[in-house]
Amino acid sequence: SAVISQKPSRDICQRGTSLTIQCQVDSQVTMMFWYRQQPGQSLTLIATANQGSEATYESGFVIDKFPISRPNLTFSTLTVSNMSPEDSSIYLCSVEDRDRETFGSGTRLTVV
Amino acid sequence: DAKTTQPTSMDCAEGRAANLPCNHSTISGNEYVYWYRQIHSQGPQYIIHGLKNNETNEMASLIITEDRKSSTLILPHATLRDTAVYYCIVRVGGSQGNLIFGKGTKLSVKP
Numbered sequence: 001s002a003v004i005s006q007k008p009s010r011d012i013c014q015r016g017t018s019l020t021i022q023c024q025v026d027s028q029v030t031m032m033f034w035y036r037q038q039p040g041q042s043l044t045l046i047a048t049a050n051q052g053s054e055a056t057y058e059s060g061f062v063i064d065k066f067p068i069s070r071p072n073l074t075f076s077t078l079t080v081s082n083m084s085p086e087d088s089s090i091y092l093c094s095v096e097d098r099d100r101e102t103f104g105s106g107t108r109l110t111v112v
Numbered sequence: 113d114a115k116t117t118q119p120t121s122m123d124c125a126e127g128r129a130a131n132l133p134c135n136h137s138t139i140s141g142n143e144y145v146y147w148y149r150q151i152h153s154q155g156p157q158y159i160i161h162g163l164k165n166n167e168t169n170e171m172a173s174l175i176i177t178e179d180r181k182s183s184t185l186i187l188p189h190a191t192l193r194d195t196a197v198y199y200c201i202v203r204v205g206g207s208q209g210n211l212i213f214g215k216g217t218k219l220s221v222k223p
Contacts, residue, residue: 001158033210042199043156043213092155100146101211103155 002027002097006104013083013111020079021107023093028073031096034066037106038089046091049076083111114214115139115202121218124194130187132217134200137181144203145176146211147185149196156199156213159185190221 003026013019023032034046046066047055055068069077080087088111094103117135124130136145146161160167160174162183167174173186187194199216203209 004155006155042215043211045210045212048210090153094155100158100161102158105155106153108153 001100002029002095002102004093004095004102004104006093006107008107009105010108011110013109015084015111017083018079018081019083019109020077021091021093023076023078023104025074025095029095029097030073032070032076033094033096033101034068034076034078035092035094035103036089037092043092046078080109083109085111087111114212115143116200116214118198118200118214118217120215121220123220123222124187124190126192126221126223127189130185130190130194130219130221132185132187132198132200132219133182134185135182136200136202139180139202143209145174145180145183146201146203147172147174148199148201148211148213149194150199150216151193151196159198161203190219192221192223195219195221 005024007022032049035043036046037043045058046061047057049055049068049070051070051073067079090106090108092106094101144161144163147159148156150156160172162174176183197216197218199213201211
């Protein structure tokens with residue numbers, strides 16, 4: 001199965017700043033996904049990122065707050081913009097890997 | 113919203129089989145049942161999936177009822193490392209649809 005490297009693994013950020021999370025996969029994949037997991041909650045899909053096209057955002061998530069780049073078939077970034085303490089969560093990327101999704105290890109973000 | 117219902121938590125003795133139930137009474141004919149687990153502070157890990165036949169791999173077995181309205185994930189010999197939240201997910205649109213995570217079952221394997 002695909003191997004995903006997600007960076008950083010954790011960060012503590014000041015409110016009002018932005019953080020860019022990187023997701024690198026060891027094989028070419030068409031579809032990449034970004035999820036958020038708030039403390040004590042389940043995973044919620046933020047957006048789907050296909051190479052060469054704009055990301056598709058789920059209800060409740062907007063591009064200005066969570067801009068996504070997908071420059072090639074092995075890499076994507078998610079930026080959390082103008083952060084507030086409510087953005088403290090684990091952010092995970094995943095890839096479509098044959099007939100299943102494979103997940104990265106996540107980025108634990110704390111906003112102070 | 114997730115289309116599945118799972119118990120909030122379960123306990124299992126180490127070395128015994130863990131049987132995790134899932135109800136998905138509104139499943140459609142082309143929707144698969146997927147199981148993932150999430151060990152604390154890690155990304156979800158794929159376990160197994162199926163459409164209507166029972167499936168087995170090196171991690172677990174998946175038993176789907178004939179009417180496909182429920183399923184059971186079986187870990188045949190649970191270990192302490194199997195302690196995790198287990199998610200049963202009906203994947204919309206067959207194998208290419210999005211995963212919609214519910215709350216899952218917190219399985220605690222006890223010595």
